[in-house]
Amino acid sequence: MSYDPSQFPAFAVTVDVVIMTMSEGTLKVLLVRRGEAPFEGMWAIPGGFKRPTETLDEAAKRELAEETGVDVPSLLTQFGAYGDPERDPRMNVVTIAYIAVLRDVGALVAGTDAADAGLVPVSDVLKGRIELAFDHLRIVRDALERVRVELELTGIATAFVGATFTLAELRTVYEAVWGVQLDAANFRRSVVAEDGWVIPTGRRARPGPAGGRPAELYRAGRAWSHGGPIHRFQREERK
Amino acid sequence: MSYDPSQFPAFAVTVDVVIMTMSEGTLKVLLVRRGEAPFEGMWAIPGGFKRPTETLDEAAKRELAEETGVDVPSLLTQFGAYGDPERDPRMNVVTIAYIAVLRDVGALVAGTDAADAGLVPVSDVLKGRIELAFDHLRIVRDALERVRVELELTGIATAFVGATFTLAELRTVYEAVWGVQLDAANFRRSVVAEDGWVIPTGRRARPGPAGGRPAELYRAGRAWSHGGPIHRFQREERK
DNA sequence: GCTTGTTCTGGTCCTGTCGACCAAAACTCT
DNA sequence: AGAGTTTTGGTCGACAGGACCAGAACAAGC
The missing domain is CATH 1.10.10.10 (Winged helix-like DNA-binding domain superfamily/Winged helix DNA-binding domain)
Structure with a gap:
């Protein structure tokens, strides 16, 4: 509890959103293709830096809107934080993960550049058929488990x-x-x-x-x- | 997703641990009295800065050990992240909250300086009879709700x-x-x-x-x- | 128009679970 | 020994949940 406000380790804080939807009878997740190193060209969960002036929930809502245009998510739930030292090779990044459950966003995704965003079956990700950047596989796994529990407990x-x-x-x-x-x-x-x-x-x-x-x-x-x-x-x- | 590693908002990342135990038939939470500003003299959840070289889970385990001496927690679960801009008046602090459920730690607490640590009934905290620093009331509320769910789903x-x-x-x-x-x-x-x-x-x-x-x-x-x-x-x- | 196939809707039946309640067992204290 | 207390074991009834079946309402083909 020694608490020196002027001297503390600095971290980058990001918010990642696992966007799930039902499409063609199967559960899918929205992924984007990374345009920069590291993991360039690999699939990843959409996300971005939290701004100092916004709350975590607001940051998640903003990221979701930027990615899909959806403004009033029917469900946006925080479900985990990830901060392993080596999860981002460049620096110390702690990310707060959210789940967004949406009605079929196929049209929305098709509207954007189809090359850098896509709906992928969750099972493909879990089975490793699609490799994800960073520790995003683990995040998707945890997200699915959370949705399963939430499905039983709430009106999700x-x-x-x-x-x-x-x-x-x-x-x-x-x-x-x-x-x-x-x-x-x-x-x-x-x-x-x-x-x-x-x-x-x-x-x-x-x-x-x-x-x-x-x-x-x-x-x-x-x-x-x-x-x-x-x-x-x-x-x-x-x- | 514009991602500039050299230019990002810096945050302090802390780990707070809600330590719960059963004592005298009621559910209690371990609180510490703050020795410094802000909220000096007020009750708070134990916690501290995450170090760049450790994972979040390791940080929580370390904080728990420093606070109670317990090394192998029977249960240590992350349940939420809190990052409102004004939650710490000094700077931007994002905290990752954990629950630790322990067998009666009354003896351990009595061993430390009794003035700065104590077991308090959770109901007293929720009813506002004991005021907590920062947004720790909200954290304790969320922790209790999580324990209630966990109690049903796991062997907690x-x-x-x-x-x-x-x-x-x-x-x-x-x-x-x-x-x-x-x-x-x-x-x-x-x-x-x-x-x-x-x-x-x-x-x-x-x-x-x-x-x-x-x-x-x-x-x-x-x-x-x-x-x-x-x-x-x-x-x-x-x- | 009639038949076939498909999907939704409504019903029955049966089993297992869960709560309420009661009674016996095993101890302490007076 | 008897009263009080707590644990343990059992019964009973209500009810939820799953398996299964039959009818209703549509489309497509002949």
């Missing part, structure tokens, strides 16, 4: 889908994030039973190319802070 | 008790952290049913001053990563 699931959605869409979120298969009927019962979480709009969705009965459209109700309708514990152990 | 409960313990001791941990009342018989069934989590030693504990049947002594088995024996969801809603 609706952040993956649009303003209105079918229960089948919502179900694919759980299935993709947890890597499980859920019974459509049972899922429906659990979600609808949780009072006030999803609100029927009365309208119906257009069936997909394969036909099928049109699904009811719902919109997100209040998000709870504890205890979602779907739990994953037994599922994992038995699988 | 055994970190609060000693090497061997009775199920009644373990039950008071859940009751104190969650603020609930649990049925002793049901608690026992749940915990013992979880295979391999607590291991009976065959020995028995001495009954307390009020007498009563002597309880079996257990020791901690493996800690699981997901899905503890006790859940709190319905409990909270009904209470």
Whole structure:
């Protein structure tokens, strides 16, 4: 606790944002291609320096806006800090990592220069099929684990889908994030039973190319802070 | 993503450790009294500067050892980063916050200068009966919430008790952290049913001053990563 | 128009879990 | 010995969750 304000080790502080989305039924993460050394040309999580005048949350929000143009993120959660001495070969950098969960940002990404930004399946990153700069692999791993927990504890699931959605869409979120298969009927019962979480709009969705009965459209109700309708514990152990 | 290594805003990076323990049946937090400005004489969470050569986890471990002498913490978890521009009036300080859960450290604290370290009930801090320096109140609040979640998801409960313990001791941990009342018989069934989590030693504990049947002594088995024996969801809603 | 295929919706059944409650066991203290 | 206390073990009922089935509502093909 010896505390000398004039003499302290200086660090660079950055904010990295793991932007996750559902696309084509699988969980994807937004990556950018680095234009400079070190790790030039390699994929990385978007991020940048924190400014002295802003809070960490504000910095994350700014980085997200700069990268995707999304201004009001439905979910932006801090989940970890990384400060290993050798994580950046140039200097001492401590980074604060955030998760942003967005509705499909495929259009946004396509709008930017397609060469330096892309949506990549999370599984490809975890399996090492895509190598990331710095310790970003570890950050993505931790982010996924956090999303898995958050999915059970909070209303984060609706952040993956649009303003209105079918229960089948919502179900694919759980299935993709947890890597499980859920019974459509049972899922429906659990979600609808949780009072006030999803609100029927009365309208119906257009069936997909394969036909099928049109699904009811719902919109997100209040998000709870504890205890979602779907739990994953037994599922994992038995699988 | 413009990234100029030679020109970046410099920050001080500190590591703060919220040390929690069970004492006299209630949840307590270890606080130190500040000896210097700002906030001189006020209670604060122990912490200090991160060194450029160590990782964040190592820094937290070092701070914990310096403060309590405990070298092998049963639990030391990073749970948040705080970097509001005005959180330290002197300069830009980003702090990484850790939780350390320890078996009763009352003896350790008594060993140090009693004037500048003390175990304080967490509830007193949350209710504002004890004012903390910086944004440490918020940090303690977040720490408690994290412990509550962790208690359900991991084997953290055994970190609060000693090497061997009775199920009644373990039950008071859940009751104190969650603020609930649990049925002793049901608690026992749940915990013992979880295979391999607590291991009976065959020995028995001495009954307390009020007498009563002597309880079996257990020791901690493996800690699981997901899905503890006790859940709190319905409990909270009904209470 | 009818059939087939697909998807969503609603229902039943069954098992396991969890809380409430009760009773016996094993100790201390008077 | 008896009262009080705490642990341990058991029963019972409510309820949630998963497996499974059937009907409803659409598209596409013949």
